Amino acid sequence: MAKVENKTSLIDRLAWNIIIPVALLALISLYCIYIAALGDPSHIGSPVKAVVMQALWYLISIVIVVIVMQFDADQLFKVAPIFFGIGIFLLIAVLFFYNRSVAADTGAKSWFKLGPVTFQPSEIMKPAFILMLARVVKDHNDKYGHTIKSDWLLLGKIVAWLAPVAILLKLQNDFGTMLVFIAIVGGVVLVSGISWKIIIPLYGIVIVGAIAVILMVVTPGGQAFLSHFFQAYQFERIKSWLNPSGDTSSGAYQLWQSMKAIGSGQLFGNGFGKASVYVPVRGSDMVFSIIGENFGFVGCVALILIYLYL
Incomplete structure (x- = not known):
């Protein structure tokens, strides 16, 4: 008698404990984008259009997730170099065909514009990079196992792909995007099986280095040295983070306004759609200020708890 293979349906394979918080965060994000566009249409555009475009990206992402779920890890690892190569090609192409208006505003040549759609090729590169590193780690561990020498070799391979x-x-x-990729590498190293005898000193050096940079930023001599590696606006961002109330009319203006907006919500917020404090480019890095202003401390804690659960 032939053996009947028991295949698990797609619905049964879904991790609902992940999908539900992600869906909640998606809905919250659509609300925040709408409110941000209402207060800053010059940067974001029509509120309805902004929400529809974001929702469209979510739908495209769902389709991609469903497609990817049809493949197992070995199949994904086989195509990882192709995806990585496409990502590298796009990162090179954007250096020549970048959105001139975005570059004029931000100074970064990192956005494509195709008709009404703008996107960063680095967003495509992120999953391709993670997949490629996963393949590198698996292939290395299968071949060498774990010794101090082989772990250093693996670390070198990871850095080489970065x-x-x-x-x-x-x-x-x-x-900013480069810091995201460095964070990805940090996460991969943590789960790669590399010995803690390497990880702890390595992460210690990184932390000490970050503290040293921060201390150098606040001294004239340190700034002169770091100017060879960082630009003026990057100094301003670190200074604003260290002292947000120091220059509220210039470098720290956006940060200070966002803090005012969050504080204005107090415990329970000012209610749906209330945005009385002006925050420039609120729909980007300062979108959290909408939660604070509309839903107060309680809303902020609820959002953070959803992230922690995820």
């Missing part, structure tokens, strides 16, 4: 991405992001002048 190098071309970091160089291209540097040419794009997109320091």
Whole structure:
């Protein structure tokens, strides 16, 4: 008698404990984008259009997730170099065909514009990079196992795959996205099986280095040295973070206004759609201020708890 293979349906394979918080965050994001566009249409555009475009990206993402779920890890690892190569190609292409208006506003040559749609190729590169690193880690561990020597070799391989991405992001002048890729590497290293005898000293050096940079930023001599590696606006961002009330009319203006907006919500917020404090480009890095202003401390804690659960 032939053996009947028991295949699990797609619905049964879904991790609802992940999908539900992600869906909640998606709905919250659509609300925040709508409110941000109402207060800043010059940067974001029509509120309805902004929400529809974001929802369209979510729908495209769902389709991609469903397609990817049809493949197992070995199949995904086989196509990882192709995806990585496409990502590198796009990061190179954007250096020549970048959106001129976005570059004029932000100084970064990191956005494509195709008709009404703008997007960063680095967003496509992120999952491709993670997939490629996963393949590198698996292939290395299968071949060498774990010794101090082989772990250092694996670390070198990870850094080698990061190098071309970091160089291209540097040419794009997109320091913020480069930090995201460095964070991805940090996460991969943590789960790669590399010995803690390597990880703890390595992360210690990184933390000490970050503290040293912060201390150098606040001294004239340190700034002169760091000017060879960082630009003036990056100094201003670190200064604003260290002292948000120091220059509220210039470098720290956006940060200070966002803090005022969050504080204005007090415990329970001012209610749906209330945005009385002006925050420039609120729909980007300062979108959290909408939660604070509309739903107060309680709403902020609820949002953070959803992230922590996820």
